[in-house]
Amino acid sequence: SQQGEEDPQALSIQEGENATMNCSYKTSINNLQWYRQNSGRGLVHLILIRSNEREKHSGRLRVTLDTSKKSSSLLITASRAADTASYFCATALSYKLSFGAGTTVTVRA
Amino acid sequence: DAMVIQNPRYQVTQFGKPVTLSCSQTLNHNVMYWYQQKSSQAPKLLFHYYDKDFNNEADTPDNFQSRRPNTSFCFLDIRSPGLGDAAMYLCATSREGTGSYNEQFFGPGTRLTVL
Incomplete structure (x- = not known):
């Protein structure tokens, strides 16, 4: 069942700007992951943050996790047209993932 | 390159006519999952195999x-x-066991149309 709720549902930004999206969840987790999905394609794993971590970076991506608030955020810095996609958070309690509904990001050139 | 392959990419079937979708992987992962994703929705887990289970x-x-x-x-x-x-x-697919962290590797998907 879907556990994550993402906010906003859609985001439109200018190339070069930063994009921030948020994910809230309801139950305990082992880790939280973010995935990207280009239109009509499969999902690509972006970054994983464990429940005992608070922040993680990977290239232009920055993820935070606040387990007390059961929330996470994904920041994409200096966005590019190629970042246009849907972004999903997924919570993991064991090895199964529960996905949020996603945030659709459009980067305008 | 190691990957997850799905065939066909597009499948059209008729109402009530059985259909089979295929997935193969070269990652040698022990867990394989099937998700259903409808338009603008989250992927929904249907089932998974952990090894043969x-x-x-x-x-x-x-x-x-x-x-x-x-x-x-x-x-x-x-x-x-x-x-x-x-x-x-x-x-x-994912590799599960001691020291693994549940990252899943996805195929490109099969778009099913039912007429």
């Missing part, structure tokens, strides 16, 4: 079945597709 989600309709004849291949069978089964079907 089949694990069905409680709300997966009986109309959906799966087979995993070996480590590399997994099939999704829809016995009598209804219009509501039109969706993208995603196969994913």
